Amino acid sequence: TPTVGVLAVQGDVREHVAALERGGGRAVTVRRPAEVEAVDAMVLPGGESTTIDKLLRAFDLHQPIRDRIAAGMPVYGSCAGMILLADRLADGAAGQQTLGGMDVLVRRNAFGRQVDSFEEDLHIREVGGEPVRAVFIRAPWVEEVGESVEVLARVEHGPAAGRIVAARQRDLLVTAFHPEVTGDHRVHQLFVDIVRQSLRERS
Numbered sequence: 001t002p003t004v005g006v007l008a009v010q011g012d013v014r015e016h017v018a019a020l021e022r023g024g025g026r027a028v029t030v031r032r033p034a035e036v037e038a039v040d041a042m043v044l045p046g047g048e049s050t051t052i053d054k055l056l057r058a059f060d061l062h063q064p065i066r067d068r069i070a071a072g073m074p075v076y077g078s079c080a081g082m083i084l085l086a087d088r089l090a091d092g093a094a095g096q097q098t099l100g101g102m103d104v105l106v107r108r109n110a111f112g113r114q115v116d117s118f119e120e121d122l123h124i125r126e127v128g129g130e131p132v133r134a135v136f137i138r139a140p141w142v143e144e145v146g147e148s149v150e151v152l153a154r155v156e157h158g159p160a161a162g163r164i165v166a167a168r169q170r171d172l173l174v175t176a177f178h179p180e181v182t183g184d185h186r187v188h189q190l191f192v193d194i195v196r197q198s199l200r201e202r203s
């Protein structure tokens with residue numbers, strides 16, 4: 001069973017731990033550089049990306065996580081976590097950095113003030129069965145994708161229809177929404193399967 005570390009500096013950590021365990025993984029929290037080295041994969045939760053960025057650097061986690069991403073560690077980023085995995089950021093705060101790793105341009109707070117939060121049923125490639133109830137909270141979207149990025153889901157209704165809200169680049173997975181709050185663990189299960197596959201290929 002792969003060990004997945006949930007970055008635990010800010011955000012909805014407990015929900016991700018629970019969803020990962022229901023999705024077939026072993027979940028631990030990560031707050032220190034040594035803990036980054038000990039896990040097979042990581043989840044970057046939602047929260048406030050500017051705060052998480054500062055805390056990553058304050059806790060000396062920024063470089064260790066970057067190094068592991070560069071070495072191929074699978075990472076799932078949700079909402080603020082998706083912002084952190086983006087190589088390029090639109091509407092970032094002054095001085096805001098990302099970890100990077102994924103060849104995408106992500107726009108922060110993309111859906112605008114009128115629609116701070118909303119929910120929609122989404123069809124997600126690689127997630128079988130019923131559509132996934134997607135909860136968006138001051139969410140970003142993916143505005144541009146590089147060649148190696150596979151689009152997994154787009155908004156299906158309303159003014160933002162067509163916007164990319166889930167994507168994958170090899171073992172990096174991002175969603176603009178929060179699957180950990182709905183009790184549906186299929187997105188986490190997809191990630192745990194990605195981690196398992198990656199471990200098999202490396203052994």
Ligand code: GLN
Nearest residue numbers: 046047048049079080138
């Ligand atoms: N708006 C937040 C940010 O820019 C992300 C919101 C979330 O993670 N739910 O970091």
